[in-house]
Amino acid sequence: MERSESGERQISWAARSMPVLTAIGERFAADRPLDGLRISACLHVTAETAVLMGALRAGGAEIALAASNPLSTRDDVAEALRGYGVAVHARAGVDRATYYRHIHQALDLGPDLVLDDGCDLVNILHTERTDLLEGVSGGCEETTTGIIRLRQMAAEGALRFPVVAVNDTRTKRMFDNRYGTGQSTLDGIMRATNTMLAGRTVVVAGFGFCGRGVAERAKGLGARVVVTEIDAVKALDATLQGYEVRPMAEAAALGDLFITVTGNRDVVRGEHLAAMRDGAMLANAGHFDVEIDVRALDELAVEVHRGVRPNTDEYVLADGRRLLLLAEGRLVNLTAAEGHPAAVMDMSFSAQALAVAWLAGERARLAPGVYDVPEEIDHEVARLKLAAAGIGIDTLTGDQEDYLHSWRVGS
Incomplete structure (x- = not known):
């Protein structure tokens, strides 16, 4: 063809x-x-x-x-x-x-x-x-x-x-950021790693619309989800939805899979990488390839094994721990999968x-x-x-329109 x-x-x-x-x-x-x-x-x-x-x-x-x-x-x-x-x-x-x-x-x-x-x-x-x-x-x-x-x-x-x-x-924000990013991010991660998420600890950095979608989908697949945030209101929202909220400095030692969804740089830095457990996976769904500090990862590694699986590179640290970087730190949902x-x-x-x-x-x-x-x-x-989709919705009656647009009508 x-x-x-x-x-x-x-x-x-x-x-x-x-x-x-x-x-x-x-x-x-x-x-x-x-x-x-x-x-x-x-x-x-x-x-x-x-x-x-x-x-x-x-x-x-x-x-x-x-x-x-x-x-x-x-x-x-x-x-x-x-x-x-x-x-x-x-x-x-x-x-x-x-x-x-x-x-x-x-x-x-x-x-x-x-x-x-x-x-x-x-x-x-x-x-x-x-x-x-x-x-x-x-x-x-x-x-x-x-x-x-x-x-x-x-x-x-x-x-x-x-x-x-x-x-x-x-x-x-609802359809693309939340539902699209949530589904396509986990699709990319599972294609790249063939990992079962049930029972694993997934750290989601950022609880905006995209991060919320990722957290919901990971939780739905049986993962324990830890959220990191810089915004107190979003952190409170995550807490009230039942997620564990911690600073990245604490979450780094807990996670099996880290997913950055912030739109900012250096969300996962050298000090976080140094604290991660053997086999931890790193994925970005936040747009640019700056959310995970790949240069710091390069500096920590004594060996790098490219392509241990498609879109998966293995970084071996001096103490033998292995960290897996997905999609070179670029958008995992568009690189390892097909996007939304x-x-x-x-x-x-x-x-x-x-x-x-x-x-x-x-x-x-x-x-x-x-x-x-x-x-x-x-x-x-x-x-x-x-x-x-063949879905119908209601429309307001004349009385309902009047009620909503007149302060003179009492309750």
Whole structure:
């Protein structure tokens, strides 16, 4: 089977579970809300992303796509996308220099709008490709990590165009971050290690929506779950949900499996690695490969055995203890597995597509800054998903509407 044919089969399979985005693509084909616009994107190059690219192309956009993670890139999907008219600058497993070169190549399109997954593309625009900034009138960001960076840029007055925080919709946080990350992270870990989680101690670093999903799924499989946090409210939430909450300095000696889900760097550091038990496994599901201090792990190790299993490297310490690093510290759910199920990405990418169309119409009226997705888009995505699943919901009666909107009506 030719590579492009293999990619087309994957895209077709994903589209079966993405009815909302498929319907939006059909609407875009009729309305052409993106006619004449150039979009540079830095996203995971997967079959689900390809369905999004198809919807944007149907809306009239010209697209150049780079990969937000070389280890998640599906080369056959990339080849199929090229056949669909998308300029794809991505290849699986490239080094850091090539990764950034691909982002530059995507930006060579001279974009009107940008789509980012982690803020690397936007960062390069503001540091190395400032010549293109005047032509960029808006963007979308899909990750917690990226939005943290963008809000800091906006606070410092450095952000030069409006960006929509697609990650922060209720549907995205619930469906993608919580259920998608929870399932796909454990899927990746089990594929990489063939480990039984029942009876094991799993340390989850971070109890945001993603961390909560990981903790719930691990608990459901019979693991003892320990949560580490820096936020007192989230730590209290974890405690009231029945999880054991400890600082990482204490949890390091307890865990069989460590999963970082924070969006920050050095969550697992050298002093934590030195305290871990023999055979402890280290996985990251928080985005970039900085959450686990891999350099410190390299320095502690006297031997490194690459590929003891697919996507699993064994680090032998001076005292004979072995630590297992999964997916090189990159996203384990996209490297060792296939990322979120297509049904999950149907929600996220539908919000993304509608946000792009909204931005195309509103960008001239928006000042530089970070904007929430309009609430009506979030509700529309949820309604479309329910309709696709054949699920109906109630509507308010006239009396109920009046009751909710008038302070004059007593109880």
